[in-house]
Structure formats: structure tokens, C-alpha cells
Amino acid sequence: MLIMQIEHWVMTHETYIRLGFFLGILGAIGLLELLYPKRVLTGRKSVRWLNNLGLVVLNSLLLRLIFPAAAVGMSVFVVNRGGGLLSLFDIPGWFAIGISILALDLVIYLQHVLFHAVPILWRLHRVHHADPDFDVTTGARFHPLEILLSMVIKFSAIMILGPPVLAVVLFEIVLNATAMFNHGNISLPNRLDQLLRWVVVTPDMHRVHHSVEMDEANSNFGFNLPWWDRLFGTYRDQPRGGHHQMTIGIHGYRLEKDISWMPGLLWLPFRSKSVEYSINRHKSDTIDA
Numbered sequence: 001m002l003i004m005q006i007e008h009w010v011m012t013h014e015t016y017i018r019l020g021f022f023l024g025i026l027g028a029i030g031l032l033e034l035l036y037p038k039r040v041l042t043g044r045k046s047v048r049w050l051n052n053l054g055l056v057v058l059n060s061l062l063l064r065l066i067f068p069a070a071a072v073g074m075s076v077f078v079v080n081r082g083g084g085l086l087s088l089f090d091i092p093g094w095f096a097i098g099i100s101i102l103a104l105d106l107v108i109y110l111q112h113v114l115f116h117a118v119p120i121l122w123r124l125h126r127v128h129h130a131d132p133d134f135d136v137t138t139g140a141r142f143h144p145l146e147i148l149l150s151m152v153i154k155f156s157a158i159m160i161l162g163p164p165v166l167a168v169v170l171f172e173i174v175l176n177a178t179a180m181f182n183h184g185n186i187s188l189p190n191r192l193d194q195l196l197r198w199v200v201v202t203p204d205m206h207r208v209h210h211s212v213e214m215d216e217a218n219s220n221f222g223f224n225l226p227w228w229d230r231l232f233g234t235y236r237d238q239p240r241g242g243h244h245q246m247t248i249g250i251h252g253y254r255l256e257k258d259i260s261w262m263p264g265l266l267w268l269p270f271r272s273k274s275v276e277y278s279i280n281r282h283k284s285d286t287i288d289a
Contacts, residue, residue, distance in 0.1 A: 014072055014169060018176070025177045029136040029184045038187040038203065039244060041133045043260060051262045052137035058262075059147045067151050074158045075168040084162010093164060100163030102225075104171045107157045109228040111150065112221040123269040124149070129217065130259040130268060132249045134203075134210050139183030143269060178224040182206040201226050208239045212247045216240070 041048075063070065078084050086096050115125040124146040131138045142150075158168065182201040197205045201222045209220040219236035222229050229235035239246040249259070258264040258271075 017169070018173060021173050022176060022180075025180050026136060029180050029186070033135055033185045036187045038185050038207075039134070041135065041185070042248075043132050043256060045133075045135075047256065047260050048131070048133060048135075049137050051260055051265065052131070052141040054262050055142065055144075055265065056140045059142065059144050062144050063147065063151060066148065067155075071151070071154050071158060071168050071172060072165060074155050075163055075165045078159055078162045079165060083159065085160060086162045086164075096164050097167040097170065100161060100167035101171045101174070103161055104154075104157060104163065104168070105175070105223075105225050106228060107153065108175065108224070109222055109232075111153050112223065113234070115146070116218055116221070121146075121149075126250055126253075127265050127268050129210060130250050130253045130265075131210070132254065132259060133185075134183060134207055134248045135185040136180045136183055138210070139179040139181075141265075143265070145269070175224050182223065197226050199226070200224065204238075204243060207243060207246070207248075208236050210248050211239050212249055212251050213240070216246075 067073075079087075086100070091099075115121040124143045127143040127146070128138070128141055131141055163171075178200060182203050183206065184203045186203050188196070188202065188204065193202050193204050196202050201220070201224060205220055205226060206222075208216050211217050216236060216239055219234050220229055221234055226235070253259050253268075255264075258268065
């Protein structure tokens with residue numbers, strides 16, 4: 001009964017809850033980046049923040065236009081019709097929520113691997129990786145087409161699983177929060193980082209994934225939970241060159257107009273081709289003249 005009451009309240013105020021968490025965490029991580037920065041940024045922060053957050057606004061508008069009900073609406077639809085695998089079992093609500101969050105996080109991990117493994121999907125995903133710096137706004141920097149495809153994948157997972165509405169809302173909030181945290185340009189004490197990365201992806205852990213070296217970029221795919229990387233053998237502890245010396249981004253993508261300004265970001269998937277790409281075996285990307 002209590003879970004149902006919470007779900008009703010969350011559904012009524014979902015937009016404001018998610019927006020509040022987004023702005024609050026963005027501000028908190030941004031402040032920590034000012035107080036305890038890990039690396040000196042190489043580009044103009046004002047330009048990157050303006051355009052990275054501009055993508056967030058554009059993506060949010062497109063999602064509301066194309067998928068007005070969003071993931072929560074899909075969950076309501078499936079649960080009300082008794083669909084999904086979880087409906088086959090008589091399990092407590094709290095257990096269903098826990099299982100759902102774990103399953104959805106696994107889907108996000110597998111989706112991330114897929115966007116690195118399939119060349120046409122990598123074209124979209126490299127908008128995220130082409131950021132020449134690594135900070136809280138990088139965690140929300142995705143091409144609109146990738147965001148739309150991600151929503152389709154999420155809808156499919158919800159239809160198959162049939163998770164409680166509250167689980168979907170909590171997962172969306174936690175995923176958003178951890179994505180901004182683990183992209184934060186924050187210097188954590190080494191001991192704290194090593195402890196945290198047993199339960200959550202830390203900035204040092206995920207920074208490895210944004211290296212220009214492809215064997216490093218094809219590791220640490222987790223956005224929220226670090227366990228999948230350890231379980232499936234994609235975990236890498238540190239970059240070979242160290243966090244201060246490593247280069248962030250993608251080889252060949254360094255011009256500000258191409259990788260920091262909105263028009264360049266939107267066009268990036270269509271203006272180059274992969275010479276060779278399969279996961280953990282990558283030569284280079286070349287830019288068409």
C-alpha cells in the first residue's frame with residue numbers, strides 16, 4: 001500500500017522531481033569541480049558547458065515530443081496490463097524494485113558495449129567521446145539520435161521485464177545522478193576512490209573509458225554499477241599514462257568548431273568514416289575532407 005502511494009505521488013510530480021535532482025546534482029558536482037579539480041581543462045569551459053547543456057535541452061524536448069509518456073509511462077502501461085516477466089512471480093514489492101533496478105542497469109551496460117561494437121552506432125556515440133575534456137557536462141552530452149535509440153531500448157526492456165513504476169523512476173534518477181558524478185572532474189582520495197568503485201562507478205574509473213587509446217576506451221562501460229565490468233572482463237583499474245597525463249577524446253577530433261559547438265556535434269556522426277572498428281580492435285577514425 002505504501003509503495004502504491006509513493007508511486008502515485010512520484011508519477012504526479014515526476015517532471016519536477018527529475019529536474020530538481022538534475023539541477024541539484026549538476027550544481028553540486030560543478031562546485032566540487034571548482035574546489036577539488038582532478039585535471040586542468042584544455043578547452044574553453046564556457047563554450048563546452050553552453051553547448052553540452054544545449055544538447056541536454058534539445059534532447060529533452062525531442063523526447064517529450066516523440067515519447068511524451070517516457071519510460072515511466074511505458075512502465076505504467078505494462079504494469080496495468082499485467083505484462084512483463086515479473087508479473088509471473090509473486091514477490092514482494094521491494095524485491096521487485098531491487099531486481100528491476102539491477103536488470104535495467106545491466107541493459108544500460110550492454111547497450112553501452114553495443115554502441116562501441118557496432119560501427120553505425122559508434123558514429124552516434126562518438127559525440128559523447130569526442131569531448132576534449134571530462135567534466136560533469138560530459139555525462140549528459142549525447143547525440144539526439146543516440147538518445148532516441150536508447151529510449152527505444154529502454155522501452156523494450158520495460159516491456160519484457162514489467163518493472164514497478166517506482167523502480168523505473170528511481171533508476172532514472174540514480175542513473176542520471178551517477179552519470180554526472182562519474183564524469184565529474186573531481187579529485188577523490190585514492191583510498192576513497194578504491195572503496196567507492198566496489199559499489200558505484202567513480203570519476204577515476206570512468207575517465208579511463210574516455211581515453212584516446214582505444215583499448216582503454218573499450219573498458220569500464222558501466223555508468224552506475226561497477227559490477228558488470230568486473231563480471232564480464234571489461235574492467236580496467238587505471239590508464240597506462242596516469243590520469244593527469246592521459247589524453248581525453250578521440251584521435252583526429254580536436255577542432256573546437258567540430259567537437260564543442262552544437263552544429264559540429266550534431267553533424268559529427270555524418271562527416272567521417274571508420275577505417276576499421278570492432279570492439280577492442282580499432283585502428284583509427286578518419287575525417288572526410
